[in-house]
Amino acid sequence: MKRVVYREWRIPPERYWSLLGFLAALIGIAALSFGYMEHEGHWVSGMNNSVVWGMPHVFAVFLIIAASGALNIASIGTVFRKPIYKPLGRLSGLLAVAMLMGGLLVLVMDLGRPERLIVAMTNYNFSSIFAWNIFLYTGFMAIVIAYLWSMADRQGGPFNYPIGILALVWRLALTTGTGSIFGFLVARQAYDAAILGPMFVSLSFAYGLAVFMLVLMFGFEEEGRPIGPRMMRRLRNLLALFIGIALYFTLIYHLTNLYMAKNDGLEHWLLLSGGIYTFLFWVGWILVGSLVPMWILYHPVLSRKREWIIGACALVIVGGFSALYVIIIGSQAFPMALFPGHTILESGFADGVNGAAAPYWPTIPEILLGVGGVAVALLITAVGVRVLQFMPESLADDVVAPDEETLDAAPFAKPV
Amino acid sequence: MNENATRIASTSDETPASTVDAGRRGFIGTAAGLSAAALVAPGVFLHSVAAAPRSEPVTDSVRWGLLIDTAKCADGCSACVDACDRENGLDLQEPHGSESKWEHQKSVWIRKVKLQDNQTGRITNLPMMCQHCEHPPCVDVCPTGASFKRADGIVMVDRHLCIGCRYCMMACPYKARSFIHQNTSGQLTAVPRGKGCVESCNLCVHRRDHGEESTACVDACAQEGHGAIVFGDLKDPDSAISQRLREIPSRQIREDLVLNTGVRYAGV
Numbered sequence: 001m002k003r004v005v006y007r008e009w010r011i012p013p014e015r016y017w018s019l020l021g022f023l024a025a026l027i028g029i030a031a032l033s034f035g036y037m038e039h040e041g042h043w044v045s046g047m048n049n050s051v052v053w054g055m056p057h058v059f060a061v062f063l064i065i066a067a068s069g070a071l072n073i074a075s076i077g078t079v080f081r082k083p084i085y086k087p088l089g090r091l092s093g094l095l096a097v098a099m100l101m102g103g104l105l106v107l108v109m110d111l112g113r114p115e116r117l118i119v120a121m122t123n124y125n126f127s128s129i130f131a132w133n134i135f136l137y138t139g140f141m142a143i144v145i146a147y148l149w150s151m152a153d154r155q156g157g158p159f160n161y162p163i164g165i166l167a168l169v170w171r172l173a174l175t176t177g178t179g180s181i182f183g184f185l186v187a188r189q190a191y192d193a194a195i196l197g198p199m200f201v202s203l204s205f206a207y208g209l210a211v212f213m214l215v216l217m218f219g220f221e222e223e224g225r226p227i228g229p230r231m232m233r234r235l236r237n238l239l240a241l242f243i244g245i246a247l248y249f250t251l252i253y254h255l256t257n258l259y260m261a262k263n264d265g266l267e268h269w270l271l272l273s274g275g276i277y278t279f280l281f282w283v284g285w286i287l288v289g290s291l292v293p294m295w296i297l298y299h300p301v302l303s304r305k306r307e308w309i310i311g312a313c314a315l316v317i318v319g320g321f322s323a324l325y326v327i328i329i330g331s332q333a334f335p336m337a338l339f340p341g342h343t344i345l346e347s348g349f350a351d352g353v354n355g356a357a358a359p360y361w362p363t364i365p366e367i368l369l370g371v372g373g374v375a376v377a378l379l380i381t382a383v384g385v386r387v388l389q390f391m392p393e394s395l396a397d398d399v400v401a402p403d404e405e406t407l408d409a410a411p412f413a414k415p416v
Numbered sequence: 417m418n419e420n421a422t423r424i425a426s427t428s429d430e431t432p433a434s435t436v437d438a439g440r441r442g443f444i445g446t447a448a449g450l451s452a453a454a455l456v457a458p459g460v461f462l463h464s465v466a467a468a469p470r471s472e473p474v475t476d477s478v479r480w481g482l483l484i485d486t487a488k489c490a491d492g493c494s495a496c497v498d499a500c501d502r503e504n505g506l507d508l509q510e511p512h513g514s515e516s517k518w519e520h521q522k523s524v525w526i527r528k529v530k531l532q533d534n535q536t537g538r539i540t541n542l543p544m545m546c547q548h549c550e551h552p553p554c555v556d557v558c559p560t561g562a563s564f565k566r567a568d569g570i571v572m573v574d575r576h577l578c579i580g581c582r583y584c585m586m587a588c589p590y591k592a593r594s595f596i597h598q599n600t601s602g603q604l605t606a607v608p609r610g611k612g613c614v615e616s617c618n619l620c621v622h623r624r625d626h627g628e629e630s631t632a633c634v635d636a637c638a639q640e641g642h643g644a645i646v647f648g649d650l651k652d653p654d655s656a657i658s659q660r661l662r663e664i665p666s667r668q669i670r671e672d673l674v675l676n677t678g679v680r681y682a683g684v
C-alpha cells in the first residue's frame with residue numbers, strides 16, 4: 001500500500017468550464033422559476049390547500065437526506081476504522097455539504113415569503129421540529145467543515161476521530177429530524193408513525209451512497225484516475241446492503257400500518273388503487289429503485305461492469321425520487337380522516353368527497369426549481385474538487401489499503 | 417415583491433386606514449411572546465373597524481368557542497360561509513388559473529360538509545372551520561411562532577411572522593388552513609391578507625376586540641332562522657354556549673387526538 005496522494009481535479013479547462021456553464025445555466029433557469037412563482041404566487045404551481053408540499057419538497061428532502069448519507073463513507077473510514085474508505089473521506093464530506101446547501105436552497109426558495117428568511121432565523125419556536133432542523137442543518141455544515149479540516153490538515157489529525165464521531169451522531173440526528181418532520185404529524189394517516197425517523201435514515205444511506213458513487217466514478221473517469229476492482233467491490237456491496245436495509249424498513253412501515261385497522265384504507269389505497277402513487281410505489285420505489293439495482297449489484301457478471309454499476313446507482317436515485325414522491329405527496333393526497341365511519345358526500349373544501357384523493361400535478365417551474373438545487377450541489381462539488389485537494393490520485397488496488405479481514409483468518413485467537 | 421401585504425386598501429368607510437390600534441398591536445406582540453417581531457414590517461398593522469377598541473390586554477378569563485347543532489344545520493344552506501367570506505374579504509378573491517385549480521387554491525375559512533354515516537346512512541350537514549384547539553398542532557409545529565394561541569383561546573396567524581412554509585397546514589387535523597396562493601387586492605382594513613401567508617378562521621377576532629357579541633357566521637345562521645351555531649365564552653357557566661353544552665350531548669371532531677377544541681358539535 002502506498003501513501004494516498006490527493007490532487008485537484010484537473011480536467012481540460014474547456015470541459016471544466018462547459019460543465020460549470022451547464023450547471024450555471026440550470027441554476028439560472030431555476031432562479032427564473034423561483035422569480036416566477038414568487039412574483040405570481042403559488043397558484044402557478046401545482047400545490048394547493050390539500051397538497052401543500054409539492055415537487056420542490058421532493059427535491060429538497062432528497063438532497064438533504066442524500067447529504068447525510070453521503071457522509072457515511074467518511075464515517076466508515078474514521079469512526080469504524082476501515083482504512084480502505086479513508087481516501088474517500090474528503091469527497092464524502094464535500095458532497096455532504098454541497099447537497100445540503102442545494103436542498104436547503106430549494107426549501108427556502110419555495111417558501112411563500114422567502115424574503116422573510118431572517119424572521120425564521122431570529123424567531124424560534126422550540127416546540128417545532130422544523131425549528132430544530134434549522135439548527136441541525138447549520139450545525140451539520142459547521143461540523144462537516146471541521147471534519148474536512150481534520151482530514152486535510154496535519155494539525156487536525158488528532159481531532160479527526162472525535163469530530164468523526166460527532167459528525168456521525170449529528171447526521172443520524174439530522175436524518176431522524178428530517179423524517180420526524182413527517183413522523184409526528186398526527187393529522188395525516190401516513191405520517192403518524194415514529195418509524196419514519198429511522199426509515200429516513202435507512203433511505204439516506206442508499207441515496208447518499210448512490211450519489212457519491214456516481215460523482216466519484218464521473219470525476220475519476222473524466223480525468224483518467226483509476227479505481228481498482230477492490231474499491232469498486234466494496235462500494236457496490238455496501239450499496240446493495242443499504243438498499244436491503246431501506247427495503248426492510250419500508251416493509252416494516254407498511255406492515256405496521258396494515259396491522260393497525262384504522263390505516264387499512266390508506267394501505268389499500270396506496271398499494272392497490274392509488275393511481276400514480278401506487279405505480280410509483282411498486283414500479284419506482286420497489287422494482288426500479290430497489291430490486292433491479294440489487295439484482296445488478298449481486299449479479300456475478302454484471303456487477304463487475306462499470307456501466308452496470310452506474311446504471312444501478314442511477315436507478316437507486318430514480319427510486320429515491322419515487323419513494324419521496326409517494327411519501328411526501330401521496331400521503332397528502334390521501335384524504336384526511338376527518339369523520340371516521342362516515343363518507344363525505346359534499347364539501348366546500350375538497351375534503352376527499354367519496355374518498356377521492358386530492359389532485360396534484362407538478363408544474364414545470366416546480367421541477368426546474370428542484371433541478372436547480374441539484375445543480376447547486378453539483379456546482380459546489382465541481383468547484384470544490386477543482387480548487388482543493390479532495391480527490392485521491394488513485395484508488396487502484398495497489399494504493400488502497402488491503403481489506404483488513406481475510407477470509408481464512410481464524411475469528412478468534414486460539415488459546416495457547 | 418410583496419407589495420400586497422403592505423397595501424391595505426380600505427373598503428370600510430368609517431375608519432381612516434391609518435388609525436392603528438395600538439392596544440391591539442401591543443397585544444399581538446405579547447400574546448405571541450414575540451413583541452420584537454412587530455418591528456419587522458411596520459406597515460402591516462391591523463386597523464380598527466369600529467369605535468371602542470379593546471384597551472386591556474386579552475386575558476385567559478374567557479375562552480371563546482362555538483357550538484354547532486347539526487340537527488339545525490340545513491342542507492344546501494350556505495349563509496355562514498357567505499357571511500364569513502364577506503366579513504373577511506374572501507369574497508374579494510379573484511379567480512386564478514383554471515376553475516378546478518382555483519377550487520383547490522382559493523382561501524376557505526369555513527366550509528359546509530355533508531356526511532353520511534356508513535352504517536346507518538344518516539345524513540349530517542355541518543360547517544367546519546378552525547377548531548381553535550387548546551393544544552393546537554399548528555402552533556406546535558410553526559417554526560417561527562407565527563401560529564399562536566391568544567389567551568382567550570383564539571388561534572391565529574401573525575402575518576408579520578409567517579414565512580409561508582405551510583407546515584401548520586400539514587399539521588392541522590381539520591384541514592382548517594388556507595395558503596394565499598395569489599396576489600390579493602381590495603382587502604378589508606380589518607382583515608389584512610397577503611400572498612404567501614397562511615390564514616384561517618379567527619373567530620372574527622376584530623369583532624372580539626371591539627366588544628361585539630358574536631361572529632359573522634353565527635349572525636347569518638340566526639338571520640336565516642336556523643340558529644345552528646352558538647358563540648360564546650366556554651369558561652363562563654352562565655353563557656348561552658355553556659348552558660347549551662350542558663343540555664345537549666356534544667363532541668369534538670377527531671376526539672381521539674385530545675386537542676380540546678373550542679368548537680363543539682352536537683349530533684355527529
Ligand code: SF4
Pocket residue numbers: 545546547548549552553554555571587588589590591592593616
Ligand atoms: S383546527 Fe387546525 S388551525 Fe385551528 S387551532 Fe386546531 S390545528 Fe390549529
Ligand code: SF4
Pocket residue numbers: 557558559560561562563573577578579580581582583584585613614
Ligand atoms: S406557514 Fe406561517 S403560520 Fe404556518 S407554520 Fe409556516 S410560518 Fe407558521
